[in-house]
Amino acid sequence: MIRIISPLLRWLIIGLAIAASVGVVALSLWLIQLDKEVRVRFAGVKWVLPAQVYAAPMDLYPGAPITVPELRRELDRLGYRLSDELSGPGTYQIATDELRVDVRAFSFWDGPQKEQRVAFRGDASGLTTIRAMGSDQSIDLMRLDPMLIGSIYPSHSAEDRVLVKLDEVPPLLPATLIQVEDRAFEEHYGVSLKGILRAAVTNAFRDGGRKQGGSTITQQLIKNLFLSNEQSYARKIREALMAVLLERHVSKHDILEAYLNEVWLGQDGNRAIHGFGLASQFYFNKPLNELRPAEVALLVGIAKGPTVYNPRKHPDRVRERRDLVLKLMEEGGLIRADEREVESLSPLGVQNGKAGGVERYPAFIDLVRRQIKGLYREEDLGSEGLRIFTTLDPRAQERLEARIVADLPDLEKGRQLKAGTLQAAGVVTSVEGGEVLAMVGDRNVRFPGFNRALDSQRPIGSLAKPFVYLAALADPGRYNLYSLIADEPIELRMPNGSRWAPKNYDRRLHGTVPLYAALAKSYNLPTVRIGLDVGVDRVHDLLQAAGLQGPPRLPSMFLGAINASPLDVAQIYSTLAANGYLTPLLAIREVMTKEGQPLSRYSFQLKQTLPEGPVYLTNWAMQKVIEFGTARWAVSVLPAGQQYAGKTGTTDDARDSWFAGFGGDRVAVVWVGRDDNKPVGLDGAAGALRIWGRLMRDLNARGLDLTAPAGIVEASIDPQSGLLADNGCAGAISVPFMAGAVPTSYAPCADAGQSGPLDWLKDIFR
Amino acid sequence: MNLFSWPAMGFRLRLAALGALTLAVAGCVSEAPVRTPRTTGQVLVPPAAAKPARPEAPVVQPPLLPPPPVMPPVAVDYPKTLAAAGAAAPVLALARQAQQSRAAGQHDAALGQWQRALRIEPRNAFLWHEIAVTHLKLKHAGQAESAAQKSTSLAHGNLWLEAQNWRLIATARRVLLDVTGAEAATARADSLSAGLATASP
Secondary structure, eight states, X not given: OGGGSOHHHHHHHHHHHHHHHHHHHHHHHHHHHHHHHXXXXXXXXXXXXXXXXXOOOOEEOTTOSOOHHHHHHHXXXXXXXXXXXXXXXXXXXXXXXXXXXXXXXXXXXXXEEOOEEEEEEEETTEEEEEEETTSOOBOSOEEOOOOEEEEEOOTTOOEEXXXXXXXXXXXXXXXXXXXXXXXXXXXXSSOOXXXXXXXXXXXXXXXXXXXXXXXXXXXXXXXXXHOOSOOOHHHHHHHHHHHHHHHHHSOHHHHHHHHHHHOEEEEETTEEEEHHHHHXXXXXXXXXXXXXXXXXXXXXXXXXXXXXXXXXXXXXXHHHHHHHHHHHHXXXXXXXXXXXXXXXXXXXXXXXXGGGSSSOOHHHHHHHHHHHHTTSOHHHHXXXXXXXXXXXXXXXXXXXXXXXXXXXXXXHHHTTOOTTOOEEEEEEEESSSOBEEEEEOSXXXXXXXXXXXXXXXXXXXXXXXXXXXXXXXXXXXXXXXXXXXXXXXXXXXXXXXXXXXXXXXXXXXXXXXXXXXXXXXXXXXXXXXXXXXXXXXXXXXXXXXXXXXXXXOSGGGGGTOOEEOHHHHHHHXXXXXXXXXXXXXXXXXXXXXXXXXXXXXXXXXXXXXXXHHHHHHHHHHHHHHHHTSTTGGGGGTSOTTOOOEEEEEEOGGGOEEEEEEEOSSEEEEEEEEOTTOOOOSOOTTTTHHHHHHHHHHHTTXXXXXXXXOTTEEEEEEXXXXXXXXXXXXXXXXXXXXXXTOSOOSBOXXXXXXXXXXXXXXXXXXX | OTTOOSTTSOHHHHHHHHHHHXXXXXXXXXXXXXXXXXXXXXXXXXXXXXXXXXXXXXXOOOTTSOOOOOOOOOOOSOOOSTTXXXXXXXXXXXXXXXXXXXXXXXXXXXXXXXXXXXXXXXXXXXHHHHHHHHHHHTTOHHHHHHHXXXXXXXXXXXXXXHHHHHHHHHHHHHHTTOHHHHHHHXXXXXXXXXXXXXXXX
């Protein structure tokens, strides 16, 4: 027989044998290399874990100014579900006289708060009692879990995810995944011949349409983690081999957990939604462990192809897919038939896009991103899964948004402007502690584009004036609130040779006006007169001390030829509101690791930079702006009996309409204008003030604490002359002065020294 | 006596002022209180040198006028704690937490708790004082001084608390090596304390 074989064939066989040996050796080497690659790369898998950004948690205590309906609103915002009885964390129930809530557990920076069932009662002014259910124990103070408001991921990657552990997800999720994607998962070695055969047969008998994949969960994970999307046999073989190798090194548990976190489940603009943890928030605005079977079915269903099965775009298609998954769940014994029936009837339950709690507040997140940038490296922000706890107050934010959305169209109608002409921005901060509570940078409040609250640098107009008057009032030997100032024309020659002749806004002259009234009525000429007298440098220094970066040193700054953003304005007005104490505005409170360990806390910084007494006097004059000055319209919307301070701002030809002001606990700044900088025909009072006044009302902003600081005394003054009054003067008023600077001469109306003690007493009961 | 403007004052305020006047007459005090006239309505704080009213002192009753209101005793016994100053239950709960943190040496946690309390009562001078104390423990002397100043700004004439604040400022200034400033602060605290000692019953 051997002889029959020709030499040619013999050489062929030898050649083949050598080739096969070389092939085996090469294959072995390749496998060894592939094995190493799988091990190294899987061990080195570093999840892209963007920092998660949270709003401030709502503090709840008896006496908190939160009504029960407001609390309900907050629960809805947090994705709590109304139900007939409490059925696990994230549910609430309305009983006849109380609201019962199963409050979710949460790891706060100062320790965990356990899940607890709590009953709340309240009245029109807020919460009255908080009681732990199942006991009579009343609760002094607790928090709701904070709202997840977005993520910060590095610019080069737009993957977003919230990491979950397999042991912490509801068991129904992995079980459904296995049932739908890879029934032999627990048995196979990475590839499933049965699966491949089934897919091959199915595909062979089907023309076009979607092909069935025979990939195991392990293969899919390999593909997602290490391989391209290319459809080729070479890639398929590589994928299968790597899957087998991975199974040799990694447990089924870890493979499944990795899959849960890796799989792509949706797209939000540039942002890719990875993993079930984030997908649950993205679609349902609640954590994974609160999902109903139908919701689990939906998420597992769309894993097949989140573009084709986008529940927001193709609800019918997704519903069909979800119901199919529910059927498979029943077949696999994961749910009962009656359960499937109920679940199939339920709506998809997908929250409406950006209203769903993620990426809702683009302007504020923008501020957080800028403030955090200086504190952490970009790669850490994108990969460490840091939890950033911010100062955002969702209630304040909602009210600011609602005002801008509702009031801009009214302002446009009132001025017969085309709808959409005006733009607006607003900022709300806390008076003490300098926390940014709300921010809007565009009238389209969800639009993540140009952030006017931070980046729009506009002349602030008369918003600068209080600092001119502060400079004067800080010189009590020469100025007090009733100093008489001449409202007369002024003309200045500027260093560049040009002439500057400011005019009053109403183009009129008002004779001699008391200092405080010049501010209240926002007269330009007295302001410039005072400014020139105290000096450009003094006003410049005060603005800087209040927190404004680099104001100019020109007389035109007295009238607000200073470019600043709404946030800058909020900063300097905060310093006035806080009695002259500067606290740099902060958007971040704490940062924790993804495991819930505290990393850093950002305390506000405090420094007295403006003199307290003169600030008190300036704020007194700013109350008059609202009482009877340019902003008196606000009296019609603000709560009666409360005092607020503020200032209108208008720039040349009414291009910018500003209002900035404060009460005892809130500072708010509103800007209205046009992006093309054309006149809007609105001064501060006709435009921004309308939004500000209603906003302060909606915020339930407290009135000012009118307690005078040390060094201030009140005296009875004759308003005509600004001199001391006594019983001889009708219409005398009480005015604060710096101690030691009370006028010493009596007004013409006074019969000083003539009155006896009995007149006093009569006065008391008059 | 020109420091008040009667028409601008509310009726309650006038009553309070009348009471103060009566007491001042009774106690032979010639100086009317000048601090915080616009919000006085509850307790009038006399200057440190004021002597407490003697109940047996004759009170001048003007004819044909309603009897003067019953006034609380002059408060020289300033509140010395958060609880005495009437802080709300959640603030006291946080104060307990903060004190536990302080006892455990966890001053940063304590600072966070005091600041959380401050969000509930932002103008509570005692909270600002505690924040100052905590900053000092954390060796933030500058912040300690600022917070103590703020506490004094909001103390509404609680001279005891003001004295505490000035002592704390003195310590903070010593940390900052500002010897003259520290001496000035100590002197301020001492004079306040001396005034309190003479004024106490």
